[in-house]
Amino acid sequence: MEPLKFRSSPDSPIEADAIALLRSIGRYQPPVGQKQRVRLRMLELSVPRRISILQPVLVAGLVLIGAVASAGLALHPMHQQTQLPSVSSPVRSFAAATNDSPPSAYSTPDNVDPSRANVSSASNEAPFREAPPRTAQPSEKVLVFDAMHALRREGHPQQAAKLLDEYLRRYPQGSLAEEALALSIEASTSLGDPKAGNLADRYLVLYPNGRFRTAAERARARFAP
Amino acid sequence: MPFSNCMLVSSVSNDGDIHLRDVSSPEGARREVPLDFATLYDTWFEHVTCWLQALGAPSADIEDLAQDVFLVVRRRLCDFDGRNLAGWLYRIANRQVLQHRRRRWIQSVITLGPMHSIEDVPDGRTNAVEALETQEKRLQLEQIIKKMTPKRGLVFRLFEVEDYSGEEIANMLDVPVNTVWTRLHHARKDFFALLASMNERKGK
Numbered sequence: 001m002e003p004l005k006f007r008s009s010p011d012s013p014i015e016a017d018a019i020a021l022l023r024s025i026g027r028y029q030p031p032v033g034q035k036q037r038v039r040l041r042m043l044e045l046s047v048p049r050r051i052s053i054l055q056p057v058l059v060a061g062l063v064l065i066g067a068v069a070s071a072g073l074a075l076h077p078m079h080q081q082t083q084l085p086s087v088s089s090p091v092r093s094f095a096a097a098t099n100d101s102p103p104s105a106y107s108t109p110d111n112v113d114p115s116r117a118n119v120s121s122a123s124n125e126a127p128f129r130e131a132p133p134r135t136a137q138p139s140e141k142v143l144v145f146d147a148m149h150a151l152r153r154e155g156h157p158q159q160a161a162k163l164l165d166e167y168l169r170r171y172p173q174g175s176l177a178e179e180a181l182a183l184s185i186e187a188s189t190s191l192g193d194p195k196a197g198n199l200a201d202r203y204l205v206l207y208p209n210g211r212f213r214t215a216a217e218r219a220r221a222r223f224a225p
Numbered sequence: 226m227p228f229s230n231c232m233l234v235s236s237v238s239n240d241g242d243i244h245l246r247d248v249s250s251p252e253g254a255r256r257e258v259p260l261d262f263a264t265l266y267d268t269w270f271e272h273v274t275c276w277l278q279a280l281g282a283p284s285a286d287i288e289d290l291a292q293d294v295f296l297v298v299r300r301r302l303c304d305f306d307g308r309n310l311a312g313w314l315y316r317i318a319n320r321q322v323l324q325h326r327r328r329r330w331i332q333s334v335i336t337l338g339p340m341h342s343i344e345d346v347p348d349g350r351t352n353a354v355e356a357l358e359t360q361e362k363r364l365q366l367e368q369i370i371k372k373m374t375p376k377r378g379l380v381f382r383l384f385e386v387e388d389y390s391g392e393e394i395a396n397m398l399d400v401p402v403n404t405v406w407t408r409l410h411h412a413r414k415d416f417f418a419l420l421a422s423m424n425e426r427k428g429k
Binding site: 005014017028041 | 266270274275278287291292296299358362365384385386387388391406409413417420421
């Protein structure tokens with residue numbers, strides 16, 4: 001196929017017009033000196049460094065800085081001071097009560113001031129007077145999750161039962177009370193403790209349409225007198 | 226033909242090095258030149274500016290765009306696989322034109338009005354009448370091509386105005402040659418119809 005403008009005999013008047021139009025327009029020629037100008041401008045610009053090679057290093061560096069900063073913040077004394085009353089006091093009190101090795105989430109950090117820890121453990125004898133919170137507090141979550149961990153991962157139903165009893169004693173109206181009661185039933189069942197029947201009754205009274213109703217009914221049937 | 230004047234094609238040797246060969250002459254085709262930026266710039270600058278113009282870049286911005294294209298080429302030359310040099314350069318030019326269009330659009334939005342182009346400035350040269358006639362015809366052609374689909378318009382312009390062969394366009398656009406012929410066939414039909422309607426409007 002040849003370009004239209006090389007056609008010598010057009011087939012129609014409009015084709016003749018088209019050929020005339022195309023012949024009148026030459027191909028694009030860059031202005032004189034443009035090539036040299038661009039070359040000189042490019043020579044003035046140094047070769048940029050290849051950012052793409054550095055990108056993974058930059059990202060890794062930023063992640064590292066972020067990790068170090070968050071770790072530093074977590075170990076800051078002010079931060080620990082605000083965390084201690086809410087997290088460690090119920091945990092430590094329970095650990096003291098059971099004399100078992102506390103789960104990892106309860107373990108006291110090595111750099112915590114011992115005097116502060118003693119204050120915390122001393123205060124655990126006092127009755128817990130504060131109103132049960134509506135949303136799960138860190139200590140609440142820690143108790144239930146550690147109980148779950150002890151029950152299902154570590155296979156320590158006895159420890160789980162103690163943790164859950166503690167939880168239900170402290171937070172009878174807690175946001176995780178239903179889950180704690182259900183786990184408690186599960187722990188007692190796996191221990192073969194007849195207390196599971198009573199717990200199941202309690203569960204069915206408190207949560208007649210609860211999510212763990214089937215498990216509670218099963219436990220009640222198993223430990224029925 | 227534009228490529229035939231200084232046609233350097235790239236090839237990859239067995240040891241992985243990229244070489245250029247001038248296929249415009251038998252002697253040149255046998256001699257391989259290592260791929261370097263200076264050779265590439267000298268050989269392809271006119272092509273790149275031509276493509277930029279064909280892609281619809283404003284004449285006043287072609288110089289800046291060509292610089293942008295070759296800055297990218299210089300930066301990315303080490304990543305070039307050596308397969309299709311024309312296609313690689315064309316893709317870079319195309320991307321730069323698209324980015325330029327986006328920038329212009331944003332500028333026009335910010336300034337809340339159309340951007341004035343250097344083409345709007347009257348030409349004061351001695352042969353201004355002739356220049357004006359050519360400018361008018363080019364403008365007429367631009368108006369017709371703008372009404373075509375971008376793919377057809379580009380092929381039409383490269384083949385009919387810029388004298389590229391079908392194979393060269395296919396290589397550049399990385400499409401089969403038959404696709405180029407199909408687009409050209411439809412583009413010609415569009416061209417005739419649009420020119421006829423334009424002439425009718427003028428009362429010719």
